[in-house]
Amino acid sequence: MSCWHGNLPAECGSLSVYLRLLALTMKVLIPTSSWETAWFTTALIISAYLFLQPASYGRFHATNRYTLTVPGKAGWFIQELVSPICFLLSFFSDPEQVQRQADIKLFSLGTVACICWTLHYFNRVFVYTYRAPHMSPTRIEIVLAAILFNLVNGTWNGAVARKYAERSIWEYDKRASLCCGIALFLWGMYVNIISDNELMRLRRQKVPCQQGSVTLSNGRKYFIPEENMHRFVSCANYFGEIVEWTGYALFMDGETAAVGFWVWTLANLVPRAVQTNKWYRRTFGEKYPKNRKAVIPFVL
Numbered sequence: 579m580s581c582w583h584g585n586l587p588a589e590c591g592s593l594s595v596y597l598r599l600l601a602l603t604m605k606v607l608i609p610t611s612s613w614e615t616a617w618f619t620t621a622l623i624i625s626a627y628l629f630l631q632p633a634s635y636g637r638f639h640a641t642n643r644y645t646l647t648v649p650g651k652a653g654w655f656i657q658e659l660v661s662p663i664c665f666l667l668s669f670f671s672d673p674e675q676v677q678r679q680a681d682i683k684l685f686s687l688g689t690v691a692c693i694c695w696t697l698h699y700f701n702r703v704f705v706y707t708y709r710a711p712h713m714s715p716t717r718i719e720i721v722l723a724a725i726l727f728n729l730v731n732g733t734w735n736g737a738v739a740r741k742y743a744e745r746s747i748w749e750y751d752k753r754a755s756l757c758c759g760i761a762l763f764l765w766g767m768y769v770n771i772i773s774d775n776e777l778m779r780l781r782r783q784k785v786p787c788q789q790g791s792v793t794l795s796n797g798r799k800y801f802i803p804e805e806n807m808h809r810f811v812s813c814a815n816y817f818g819e820i821v822e823w824t825g826y827a828l829f830m831d832g833e834t835a836a837v838g839f840w841v842w843t844l845a846n847l848v849p850r851a852v853q854t855n856k857w858y859r860r861t862f863g864e865k866y867p868k869n870r871k872a873v874i875p876f877v878l
């Protein structure tokens with residue numbers, strides 16, 4: 579199979595360890611309803627696939643396929659916008675709640691969730707797309723899959739947040755998980771944004787730095803990122819994103835919808851980070867820091 583990246587036996591070894599870990603996590607967390615089970619199982623299957631075949635965008639964009647290529651910024655903007663729209667529609671227009679004339683409390687767990695979701699997606703949809711100097715092309719199947727995911731994920735999480743919006747946050751007794759969860763979410767978002775900023779700076783950079791650079795056949799230059807969390811992991815932006823949704827699942831008290839988003843985030847980003855780490859090592863050889871992990875500092 580010419581499209582596989584890296585060495586097959588090594589891939590299969592780390593793949594099986596990774597899948598066993600993910601399956602174990604899901605066994606502990608998995609809910610009973612059949613569609614929820616299907617949602618988690620799909621994440622597992624997609625993750626296994628992405629481990630062997632990274633999604634075709636960015637440095638892994640493949641041009642020899644038969645589906646349509648979509649301009650990076652347009653594809654990104656459309657697919658990501660679906661999530662906050664679905665969340666907010668679901669949060670503000672639950673018909674059952676309207677019949678009961680329930681009030682949304684200003685200070686509630688639900689509004690905290692709504693603010694976090696809106697903040698994250700405001701950055702992801704508008705700020706990131708506007709500021710990114712260039713986004714390489716993506717493929718129509720990736721955009722469609724992301725839209726489908728965001729439809730389910732945004733709507734489901736919006737409905738769950740709404741459920742928590744009627745009770746004041748001052749009556750909420752799990753204060754420790756609430757505070758730790760919010761702190762993790764904010765720190766994760768900070769790490770994600772500063773790491774994305776560094777990559778944007780490198781994307782703009784024209785002259786090679788000390789460690790050198792490589793130019794791919796499509797003319798794009800890649801450097802070795804060195805700042806902040808990039809000293810520990812190849813994909814510091816993904817690390818930040820994973821921390822964010824870990825915090826969200828924590829302050830939402832392990833609600834299935836929130837844990838679902840966390841599992842899907844891992845399922846998407848861990849395989850890509852492992853591929854990216856291998857890509858850096860292949861591309862920069864000895865120049866690439868030996869101890870730098872893929873996505874979780876000192877671990878993976």
Ligand SMILES: NC(=O)c1ccc[n+]([C@@H]2O[C@H](COP(=O)([O-])OP(=O)(O)OC[C@H]3O[C@@H](n4cnc5c(N)ncnc54)[C@H](OP(=O)(O)O)[C@@H]3O)[C@@H](O)[C@H]2O)c1
Pocket residue numbers: 635636637710712713714770774777778780781798799800801802803815816819842843846847
């Ligand atoms: N929650 C989720 O499931 C999920 C899924 C995907 C992405 N995201 C988030 O979306 C954001 C972007 O994701 P992504 O996968 O596009 O990130 P990425 O592969 O790290 O790329 C981000 C940008 O930086 C550029 N870049 C990356 N490495 C570079 C290097 N070594 N030298 C120069 N430029 C470099 C890329 O250029 P090229 O495009 O030219 O490679 C791209 O413009 C991240 O914050 C990520 O956490 C979240």
